[in-house]
Amino acid sequence: MELLNRHAGTLGIRLTPAQLDKFRIYADELVAWNARVNLTAICEPEQIQLKHFLDSLSVLLVWRGNAGAAVVDVGAGAGFPGVPLKIVMPQLKLTLIEATGKKVEFLNHIIGRLGLDQTTALHARAEEVAHQPAHRERYELVLARAVATLAELLELTLPFAALGGSVIVHKGAAAQQEVHDAAQAFSILGGVLDRIVPVELPGVTEERQLILVKKVARTPESYPRRPGMPHKRPLGAKAESPPYEET
Numbered sequence: 001m002e003l004l005n006r007h008a009g010t011l012g013i014r015l016t017p018a019q020l021d022k023f024r025i026y027a028d029e030l031v032a033w034n035a036r037v038n039l040t041a042i043c044e045p046e047q048i049q050l051k052h053f054l055d056s057l058s059v060l061l062v063w064r065g066n067a068g069a070a071v072v073d074v075g076a077g078a079g080f081p082g083v084p085l086k087i088v089m090p091q092l093k094l095t096l097i098e099a100t101g102k103k104v105e106f107l108n109h110i111i112g113r114l115g116l117d118q119t120t121a122l123h124a125r126a127e128e129v130a131h132q133p134a135h136r137e138r139y140e141l142v143l144a145r146a147v148a149t150l151a152e153l154l155e156l157t158l159p160f161a162a163l164g165g166s167v168i169v170h171k172g173a174a175a176q177q178e179v180h181d182a183a184q185a186f187s188i189l190g191g192v193l194d195r196i197v198p199v200e201l202p203g204v205t206e207e208r209q210l211i212l213v214k215k216v217a218r219t220p221e222s223y224p225r226r227p228g229m230p231h232k233r234p235l236g237a238k239a240e241s242p243p244y245e246e247t
Contacts, residue, residue: 076097184235
């Protein structure tokens, strides 16, 4: 974990030997599982350190909340960015939401392998979990690194955020345009843009940016819409889009 250890300092993080051991185990398990389960296209050791681990920890450039905060990672995949953040902030109460069963199997395996307490992986759709009282507007921080438009991600994340809480979305070069296109989603769902922060990763040429959103008003009960609709008809795509689907 030399690369990770060397560059974590640029994020204001000093990794302990125990944390580096956890990242080493995480990387090894990711490669081993990826040989039989499609978890990620990034499986070179150096790229895992930079594009998965360091990129996940870049969240700390814009969020330094309560060490014991409730955090949810929506569309967690193989655990990014939630699990790396949990490794460096072990008191976080982390929930990982993932719709693909094989990925949830990996998440449960890595939770046990790393000995992560107060960490739960849910095999479910975010559109459904967000309507459950135990999860709706219960989280100080909501994370999303999934591949989707910002408008779609806002509908899948803001319902989880408590008033005054934050949503952090990982995006690329088109972040500013996506914010513009998601104006209706911000307005309807109770979020406002706080800032867009560029992220520079050593040796990585692709532009990366973090979008920080603050939750300032409650999300209407009709959101998120039924599974699939945030993707099929993202808010902001058409100004005349109804707030929910009748069928």
